Amino acid sequence: MTVQLPNPIVRHADTALDVLALERDLTDRVDGEVRFDAGSRAAYSTDASNFRQVPIGVVVPRTVEAAVEAVAVAREHDAPVLSRGGGTSLAGQCTNHAVVIDWTKHCHRLESVDPERRTCVVQPGIVLDELNRQLAPTGLRFGPEPATHPNCTLGGMIGNNSCGATAQRTGKVVDNIAGLEVLLYDGTRFWCGETGEEELDAIVADGGLRGEVYGQLRELSRRYADRIRSGFPDIPRRVSGYNLDSLLPEHRFDVAGALVGSESTLVTVLRAELELVPVIRERTLVVLGFPDIATAADAVPAVVEHDPIALEGVDRKLIRDEQLKGMNPDALAELPQGTAFLMVQFGGDDRAVVEEQAHRMLDALHESEHEPDVAFLDEPEREDELWAVREAGLGATAHIPSRPDTFEGWEDSAVAPERLGEYLRRLQDLYREFGYASDTGPSLYGHFGQGCVHTRIPFDLYTAEGVRQYRAFLERAADLVSGLGGSLSGEHGDGQTRGELLPRMFGPELVEAFGAFKAIFDPGDRMNPGKVVAPARLDEHLRLGGTWAPFAPQELHFRFPHDGGSFAQAANRCVGVGKCRQQSTSGGAVMCPSYQVTMEEEHSTRGRARLLFEMLDGHGDGPLKDRWRSTEVRDALDLCLACKGCKTDCPANVDMATYKAEFLSHHYAGRPWRRPRADWVMGWLPLLAALVARLRLGSTINALGRVHVLRRLGTRLAGLADRELPLFAAETLVDWYAGRGPRGTGERGEVLLWADTFTNRFHADVGRAAVEVLEDAGWRVRMLEQPLCCGLTWISTGQLGVAKRVLRRSVEALSDHLRRGGLVVGLEPSCTAVFRADASELFPEDHDVRRLRDQTVTLAELLTEHSPGYQPPDLSGLDAIAQVHCHQHAVMGWDADRALLRKAGVDVERLDSGCCGLAGNFGFQQGHLPVSRACAERVLLPRVRAADPATVLLADGFSCRTQVHEFGHRSGIHLAQLLRRGLSKAG
Template identity: 75%
Template sequence: MTDLPAPVFRPDLRPPVDVDGLAAALRERVDGEVRFDRGSRAAYSTDASNFRQVPIGVVLPRTPEAAADAVAVAREFGAPVLSRGGGTSLAGQCTNAAVVLDWSKYCTRIESVDTEARTCVVQPGIVLDELNRQLADTGLRFGPEPATHMNCTLGGMIGNNSCGATAQRTGKVVDNIARLEVLLHDGTRFWCGETTDGDYAEIERRGDPRAAIYRQLRHLRDDYAEEIRRRYPDIPRRVSGYNLDSLLPEHHFDVAGLLVGSESTLVTVLRAELELVPVLPERTLVVLGYPDIATAADAVPAILPHDPIALEGVDHKLIRDQQVKHLNPKALTELPEGRAFLMVQFGGETSEDVERQAHRMLDALHETEHEADVSFLDDPAREKEFWQVREAGLGATAHVPGKADTFEGWEDSAVPPGKLGDYLRRLNELYQEFGYAGDTGPSLYGHFGQGCVHTRIPFDLYTADGVATYRRFMERAADLVAEFGGSFSGEHGDGQSRGELLPKMFGDDIVTAFGKLKAIFDPEDRMNPGKVVAPYRLDENLRLGSTWSPADPQHLHFRFPHDGGSFAEAANRCVGVGRCRQHETSGGQVMCPSYQVTGEEEHSTRGRARLLFEMLDGHGDGPITDGWRSTEVREALDLCLACKGCKTDCPANVDMATYKAEFLSHHYAGRPWRRPRSDYTMGWLPAIAQVIGKLRAGRLVNALSHTRGLSRLATLAAGIENREIPRFAAQTLQQWFARREATGSGARGTVLLWPDTFTNHLHPHVGRAAVRVLEDAGWRVTMPTEPICCGLTWISTGQLRVAKRVLARTVRHLAPHLRDGGLVLGLEPSCTAVFRADALELFPGDHDVRRLGRQTVTLAELLTDHSPGYRPPRAGGRAIAQVHCHQHAVMGWNNDLELLEAAGVDVERLDSGCCGLAGNFGFEKGHLDVSKACAERVLLPRVRDADPGTTLLADGFSCRTQVREFGGHDGHHLAELLASALERKEN
């Protein structure tokens, strides 16, 4: 063998980094944002894995060239570098004590597209869905599509050699890369790809550092070629290890292919030339039901000859987890009979073609041992719902009520598809042996057509014995996969989870070759050290672990009933899947509006959850050391709109609005003078409004607050942004109601109309319209006469002691009505959500609060679920609906849609996310730009483009206010639309 150097990587011998000097040099020489503050380091301390390492600092380069400058500075200071994509890695490769390059904010361009060659050149930070959106007009797309397609970056996909369900047709990322522009830690930079003998000779003639690298790579290939052919499993999903096989002559000495999947341990990828595939215009989905998951897997070899473009498997436990968490309910009702399911998708140019393919497969399975119960789906909307069932796997299996928490580790093993059924049986036996099995044990799902299995396991990562058991399981599972000729990773890479285990799969010679490859590209071990080569142990650097001892606060206002009363468990709820990092609202998803505007990790739900986790300092070495007083956490939470979108949209149901309120309450406890003035003016708005209403001073206040000069003084005095102050009504809803005569028959019973502050004092016309609709529908309407409140504004500003007193008083007042079974109708979604959600979390043991949660309804719920036989007046016409964030998160909008369709309204729900006002948020100092930017993303342009006769439905006072001020249009409550239809009917 050629005498290549035997690598020795000893991180303990590295000299310490001059962090202050490094930060100063990066700021001086790099075109980008340089973050060495405690908050940024906390936000990037972990990925979606079991591991945690606090970075030295974070750089957000504005260009690939700026990233190269950052690497040059790091080299001068001897600092390790970690190139990071979307941060969703499940094996720990995106966490390290290094300078983290985050490409996802600025380096997001498609630099060129060649439709004839079917290629494009991209920067590493572009998100996959955004890439394919921009390519849509070409009829081409990038083929591999992981479940995180809405937020994973191409750089991260290249680093992980990602796959996804579409890999059944298009292969892994390594199969779809033409060339890469790469940078070594020593500054060597070049484009690479497949290398002919002529190319190699030309590179050799130059005699530069690239030539030296290529020469060493050829020697390495020649030395280990036969061992590579012998030890590398011939399966579709071999992702573990370096792609040494790409250097073989049969793979054309493909250096780009070699570097794909190297997890930032060898080079930094600056640009990538991607190979694209044609979009298949027609698809159909067949779902096959089987008695168990192993039997379903047995059928895979019989299906593969029919060339499906995707072949996924899910078991009944994944379905059950989604049912428990109320995910994808519509699709789950249409599954065929069985306890395990194969989702087989066919694609082609015509619908006849794909249906023919599907029927040919079913005919072949008929009267064989693989025949199944069948659901045949050719409706694109229904197909999308079923794919959401599969893509929700990671989030659906985390934090399932009634089950132990689950973790990655053995998350994506892969075996030959023909052996998959037997592998699953043996894996289940292993679960049983280690006590992980049972009906509440881990679910099994994945890319069965390529033998790849996903699972999250209820490891005990909190105790020494549990961690030791986790290690033993991982070792045994590795032995099992090696026995089956499989790969430890079929999609998510090795990182730290499996790096230590690689000798079991490849043998010592190939692992030695990995080390030599590392030495060729990174002899100083500065690129993501401790991952893949000379790896940290799989039970080292754990995010939890037996020594994790967070300072879990005991005196909380919210009781966190879904997390055992523990704020630490709530802060640990985030599993890092990154759904909050979406760049486009889609499917009615709301979270996370501030991230959509800023692109900042700290302004995502995940980033904020990381800071809260670090704030509890469970490891004793974290960057956040001042607990509830932390300014870094406060600043990260400052741009949280408390929209509650994450409560529903986050697969782990992180509720950042609640965490923010709890944090602010403790942050300002004992020092009220530190609170912004807006907390008092906006937080105490209900009390201020009650005084104005009692004095009937609405007109006077409006005159003062809308007079030039005085208006600016008013906003300055209130400590709020210089924007239009809402007008108070001359007569409150309660005052109007007290003077009117009831006209309803009351045949359906009595409903209490809740006079929330916004309806009562600012938009009483909405309440008057609701009364008219309710009485026409046969309800008797009653209303409290006292000035009472749900406490919303005190909750959103974190004044929880006051909020609890206000809410407790309200509950006492409503108790007689509730105990008689009476319904409470909420017109303002944010206040209704307090009764349906926040109150229950503040007072989980109070039976009247529970009754309030059960018996509070929206107008649409009252008229559909509680008014049998009711037929709304025909409103007709066209409407666009801006659904309030809290309605989306807590109550849902299905009843509204049902009622509007019954009223003959052609309605479109806008995929606009949050309006940006979000109660007090848009009025608070420093929030105006973000508030407007949220509205300008989708909502305001769509409103401006609407036909003149189109009604804008917006039940939320905030939504109507935002659109009126910045869009010049009036929004209308559902009650107003129905009342107007009644008026037209009567006239």
């Protein structure tokens, strides 16, 4: 029987769509969250690519069946559909003018595990790290692991045919799929996978829509079989094009395999049955140094012969970029000599066998043409740190100080490993020809064991001529890699970036086959149209482009020195890598607490950055039209805790706390009556607290606060949440010190202790402890007679005009001390961070502010870095858990504290708990209490409750101590108080 194939897809001409009717029907029929509001559409307007298309609307289904119904409604309205995973795609496949289905919030279950068959069934929204965490008791895991493993979803990985470094051992996603449950746009739904001849005959004979699809697929595979075999590159990393080779008899007519990597252009994946691999118990890492990256690539085939489980390449330019951004400093120190490196990992169940493998490789390379310099690492912690160097590549190369921005476009090409050195030399020649090469970039790195190269290039995507050069380069690069038998994409897919270039790689006949393949599943071109087949041009729908002309506000408070003074450039800093969407903190990460408890794109750092970008309306067609007055941006920023975690944790160093403060300042400018009452109360807290002290009302207010009815009335009038209020100190720190005066020898000199509002007026004992510890260490302590303020509370509430006046007054008071070279010791991390970061971003040209930034230290920094020979009190045998304040994590770091505690003999565990959830004024504002408490309940409070009563809870932050005291019923202490215990013990 001859089966007629459908006509290949041509680009769809959109017809008029009744958006209101579509939204109404989705709302009425779909069990989920239907969002057609401007803010949601702005948040999903782009992915991690160069492209931007504002969606029609967003559907967040609560169940898989709800997603099926959403597609049915879209079909009735002839609306295009985009099924989206983590939204980190680098070729534009996750941005479209379509109904976006976001699976991540609800449809993220591991439905079943079969350890004997080594398989599991998952819903598409589950994140890879979370899946592997749940699989850990079985000793199994899903093999492919992209660098975005903490936040990429299995649905997205299937859509992209993801790989990662582990693909050296486990292969691509297509090699690890047992079956898929899929939904066609027309409503056809079935499970698919490998299909034997008898089963295939039966399916076709049964007829129906599924039988028709399988019959057409069989005819397609027969018609194009010879061309597929000859025209598909025989290399490890061919990700471009559809996987038509999976339909060949030698691959058992694997329909699931053919659909992997189809980027939501064919079907909606509802569930996946995954093939699992055993967890490798022992690993060792060898780093090989070479004189240049092409020479390192030449050595790859010789290394591959020894069966490493991962083989990555990085060049010195990537290392330098990470050094400039302060990323992974400990790991970078472990590298051997050279300007390019191969990271070779061996693994197995026996440590001795694994190390023997590594030594055999080194012996084989010794005195060969590929002999490298060697760093042999056998400490798992060090290996993890160095691996982070490679995984940080995308973020590390995106925004480098004093350099042009870099972009995707030629981000993941691949060739056979034996041709990798040749390819890199010719690619660098092409860089030079187009003027992209320099001593500083572009860097080259990637999965060298499989011939896959990552790079970000300083394309000029801001001018028409720059965009023309971008197109010309991609065309030439496509010809280069195709001529070497390679693939345009070796990992991240085609999307829009490479869809137009596929004829250069595959030729017209196979591209025709791709069109016929799509037409079998999606003849109306309603599934993610404009990607892969009948694609939009590679210079169409650009997020920037020669016509991009954003609103450029001039009257700014923060000066954005890292972005050329431009708020538009700051808002454009996000590259979409999605690290802010991690569902669990790891390694002391903080970003992004509100996303971690809401699972909402709009409440991630990335989502907020997208709204700010759209607020500037550089294309004139954006959903947000009110600029600084935008209620959508205000609402998205409302749940930003201003924790500053993103300032450090985000690989692009997005600083949402600063952007939020700047936005709020302009949003309420000229209309102060619109500000929430809590902004006035919490923002002006330093002056209110000073008034309480002057009138000696502290004890009265403390007593009234203990009466629940009165407290509830007071907090409601103030616009605050009904929660426990901090107690005023019986005696302020400044008053105590004025009566006591300085003591001690002062042989180390004089230091000024900053009496911040929280320490001075609420937790004065922290300051008293610090004075005693500093004097014992040989410092003479001085304090300002008149307590001043850093302006933190006005900054966090966006009252920046007042904040600057307050801060200037403080800087003037400190100027004489600073000009003499004196150090300022900060005890409250958030206030210390103002001096170390915010002040210089508000006043970047003020020399006293620069001195304040450079001469402000934490207590631990003073005692470890500025007190030679200092020996802290002996606290041996003491166990502690430490909740590190967000601003300390983001700005000052905790290394000095860790070193000091270790020297004192304290056995301390830094909690991987992220933000405590109070975050200054955030947790006290009405409406924020559920999110505030949920942040604390994720990790912090359960860990505190489980701790032994004798274990010390170390929490330098006033907010952290307050949050734990109210909800954890434990009292946290400051480092100063802990060290004072040692003094008492010694006495």
